[in-house]
Amino acid sequence: MSKKLLSGPYIVWMVGFTLIPLALIVFYGLTDKAGAFTLENIMAIAQPERLNALLRSLKLSLVSTAICLVLAYPLAMILKSLKVGRGSFIVFIFILPMWMNFLLRTMAWQTLLDHNGVINNILRFFNLPELKIINTQAAIIFGMVYNFLPFMVLPIYNVLVKIGDDTVEAARDLGANSVQTFFRVILPLSMPGVISGITMVFVPALTTFVISDLLGGGMILLIGNVIEQEFTFTTNWNLGSGLSLVLMVFILISMAILAKYDKEGEGAAF
Amino acid sequence: MKKKLTAALLIAAMCVSCLTGCGGSKGGENGVVKVYNWGEYIDEEVIQMFEEETGIEVIYDTFETNEEMYPLIEAGGVAYDVICPSDYMIEKMIANDLLAEINFDNIPNMEYISDEIMEGSRFFDPENKYSVPYTFGTLGILYNSSLIDEEITSWESLWNEEYAGNILMYNSPRDLFTAPLKLLGYSLNTTDTAELDEAKEMLLEQKPLLQRYVMDQIKDTMISGSASIAMCYSGEVLQLQEQNPDLKYVIPEEGSNYFIDSWVIPANAENKENAEAWINFLNDPEIAYKNFEYITYATPNTGAQEMMDEELAANQAVNPSSEVLSRCEVFRTLGEEGDALYSEMWMEIKDAG
Structure with a gap:
């Protein structure tokens, strides 16, 4: 009984802030302004500009997920080999930026990368070529990687520290060299963390509209911006919700992949 | 199903009223x-x-x-x-x-x-x-007189290739369309598709010359000199001039938004x-x-x-004079269809390039 009571607040939370909003989005997405059923809001994604925005978002978020993975895996290996505990200072440093507001950090990068920004002023001082990535897709990818990297590092690190040294030693005993040990033992065992990291980077990257506005200078339209525009400028909640549903399909696909590979929930980030 | 939905909505309503009820202070x-x-x-x-x-x-x-x-x-x-x-x-x-x-x-x-x-x-x-x-206030052009020699008088300058890469436009459709519509001599409140199409073409042409579409970031960017010319609401100007005395503000001769x-x-x-x-x-x-x-x-x-x-x-x-204000138009509401039209054209512009 007491256990049930304890779960009460979470059930209220889940229903109030997850299930009902989700139901409202589905409801708005599948109805028109008069409240009648329609698929028009979903089909609206086929309009060339929106489709382009969706494809562009998919491309940018896939690229930044890949970069995050390439950066995060070796980093997680290094953290593991340092044999520092989870509470160590080095791990702490990687979590530290997440204590600061996401928006603030992104705005800071805008000032840093600006044509007359801090970085370019330093480069100019040393007569080095200027950095011209602000307001381009490269800047958006940079912003995504910077903001979401911890979400890739932590799940991979958490899985890696659970692989005991004896497992690795056993592999070496049985004649595997270090490359074989990595590809046949460590990598397969760390897959749950990798998959979890991919989802945790891919989903927010796919849906972001702030990064493209701040670092893309509003010049690059992502699907998040399209949806935002429907809510903020045209105040067409039905269309905005319909487009969100389309986006949700991609999120559900990545969740399904996660569920398939990470049955025991080993890849949890925290 | 309908009952369930009603029930869910009622619960939602209860949650909301409970939250505001508990959260409100006596004042x-x-x-x-x-x-x-x-x-x-x-x-x-x-x-x-x-x-x-x-x-x-x-x-x-x-x-x-x-x-x-x-x-x-x-x-x-x-x-x-x-x-x-x-x-x-x-x-x-x-x-x-x-x-x-x-x-x-x-x-x-x-x-x-x-x-x-x-x-x-x-x-x-x-x-x-x-x-x-x-x-x-008014919508006008803000420019940095240390980077731009000529005296700016017209919206035309926002299409000047000399300033390519240093031009800022507002990231909001009504403000953005003000410049081309006034250059073309149309009303700011037009919902005529042909007129808006002309304006859209001008904005598409302009996009490669822009540094970015901005809202509040205009302040930092203009003060630091990272951009040399921008659309700007008059209210920001005093603050900006205090921090960078080279900045000048002009209401274009074609008229603007008031x-x-x-x-x-x-x-x-x-x-x-x-x-x-x-x-x-x-x-x-x-x-x-x-x-x-x-x-x-x-x-x-x-x-x-x-x-x-x-x-x-x-x-x-x-403190714009009556003479200046007489050349300016107030934004009227465009209605749902008008808004949708602007939104669609804005999306086309942002999608380009």
């Missing part, structure tokens, strides 16, 4: 007033002074755009007592019965509001029943008299001048205007 001795204003649009000291003088506690929230504010008020989830939208949005709110008539008996300081601006308000509030002007931001009281306000006390307090000449010094948008308060020194009073950015 000052004379209750509260819930103010919804633009960001950075009041001297915060004025809020304190109001609380001390009237004993009314101020609950203060801010928004960034009219479009962000409107759905909140329309949905009615939050009952604000006094809001400060722009002209065309006020017109839309009046049309949709979202506003309450103001009781001007509670606002004796109305005598200070300039007749000219009250007359201008009739574009969106024909009987002057729903709104009290707070600030007004806006009035006014206080309105939503129909679902719970503390209407407190809202009126708030509006009255802000129009006390001393307070209005204090606010003007902070936000630097032109004030319609004649009492505050008289307190300005000669240099300020002569500055067209802060």
